[in-house]
Amino acid sequence: NAGVTQTPKFRVLKTGQSMTLLCAQDMNHEYMYWYRQDPGMGLRLIHYSVGEGTTAKGEVPDGYNVSRLKKQNFLLGLESAAPSQTSVYFCASRQERESSEAFFGQGTRLTVV
Amino acid sequence: AQSVSQHNHHVILSEAASLELGCNYSYGGTVNLFWYVQYPGQHLQLLLKYFSGDPLVKGIKGFEAEFIKSKFSFNLRKPSVQWSDTAEYFCAVSPYSGAGSYQLTFGKGTKLSVIP
Numbered sequence: 001n002a003g004v005t006q007t008p009k010f011r012v013l014k015t016g017q018s019m020t021l022l023c024a025q026d027m028n029h030e031y032m033y034w035y036r037q038d039p040g041m042g043l044r045l046i047h048y049s050v051g052e053g054t055t056a057k058g059e060v061p062d063g064y065n066v067s068r069l070k071k072q073n074f075l076l077g078l079e080s081a082a083p084s085q086t087s088v089y090f091c092a093s094r095q096e097r098e099s100s101e102a103f104f105g106q107g108t109r110l111t112v113v
Numbered sequence: 114a115q116s117v118s119q120h121n122h123h124v125i126l127s128e129a130a131s132l133e134l135g136c137n138y139s140y141g142g143t144v145n146l147f148w149y150v151q152y153p154g155q156h157l158q159l160l161l162k163y164f165s166g167d168p169l170v171k172g173i174k175g176f177e178a179e180f181i182k183s184k185f186s187f188n189l190r191k192p193s194v195q196w197s198d199t200a201e202y203f204c205a206v207s208p209y210s211g212a213g214s215y216q217l218t219f220g221k222g223t224k225l226s227v228i229p
Contacts, residue, residue: 031215040122042203042221043157050215090156094217099145099164102205102217104156 002026006091006105013081013112021076021108023091029103030096032074033058034066036087037107043090049074050096081112115140115206119220126194127228134189134223136204143209146187148178151201151222160202163187164209174198199227 004025013019023032030051035043045058047066055066063085065077074093078085088109092102120135138144145164149157161172168180178189187204204220 033217035219040221042119043219045218048215092157092217094215096215099162099209101147101159101162102157104158106156 004091004093004103004105006089006108008108009106010109011111013078013110015081015083015112017081018077018079019081019110020078021089021091021110023074023076023093023105025072025074025091025093025103027093027095027103028071029093030071031094032068033092033094033102034064034074034076035090035092036060037090038087046076046089081110083112086110086112115144115208115216115218117204117206117218117220119202119204119223121223122221123224123226125226125228128196129193132189132191132194132198132225134202134204134225136187136189136220137185138187138204138206139185140206140208145207145209146178146180147205147207148172148176148187148189149203149205149219151203153200157203160189194225194227196227196229198225200225 007022033048034046049068052071091105094100094102116139118137147162148160163170163180171177201222201224203222207217
């Protein structure tokens with residue numbers, strides 16, 4: 001039972017490079033989220049999706065794009081990485097019903113130099 | 114939009130001490146409430162949740178939380194902490210139902226250090 005799987009787990013980028021983080025869930029959840037976690041800032045929502053083919057901006061969307069072409073996958077893209085995007089990125093998914101909790105991936109530690 | 118406030122940034126306790134972590138939220142309607150724990154180097158895991166019924170909720174590893182609607186609070190408690198409880202704790206809120214039920218907002222977290 002994989003749950004929520006994120007790839008890669010670690011990455012170092014140079015400023016200006018691009019990359020895509022992949023999140024895959026096998027629980028048939030409707031909702032998916034990308035958060036970034038920085039010391040003292042908690043989890044801040046970057047983008048989210050309420051179903052296949054839908055995406056929306058969260059609290060800190062600038063510099064990121066997302067796509068949800070398949071229900072089980074939620075991709076987070078950085079078109080031109082900046083040092084301010086050095087962070088730990090977490091993907092999460094939830095069922096579309098009351099009281100459902102979010103399940104988290106193991107995280108991706110990204111360093112932009 | 115809802116928001117979550119966790120009052121303590123870092124709490125340091127000795128083993129066997131009692132724990133209470135504060136969480137207040139702002140939202141005008143009915144909510145689901147969650148506490149998550151993040152052990153060092155790991156992802157977030159659910160400790161407990163409240164969505165209806167008894168406002169005193171029991172979770173894993175001896176944790177419990179009490180929902181006080183009049184105070185918009187959902188404080189986390191444990192009678193006797195262990196060194197293995199050293200972690201960061203996050204409170205989160207989500208609207209109970211309706212168009213905004215996908216929203217899931219986290220507090221900034223409270224880091225707990227337990228000294229053996």
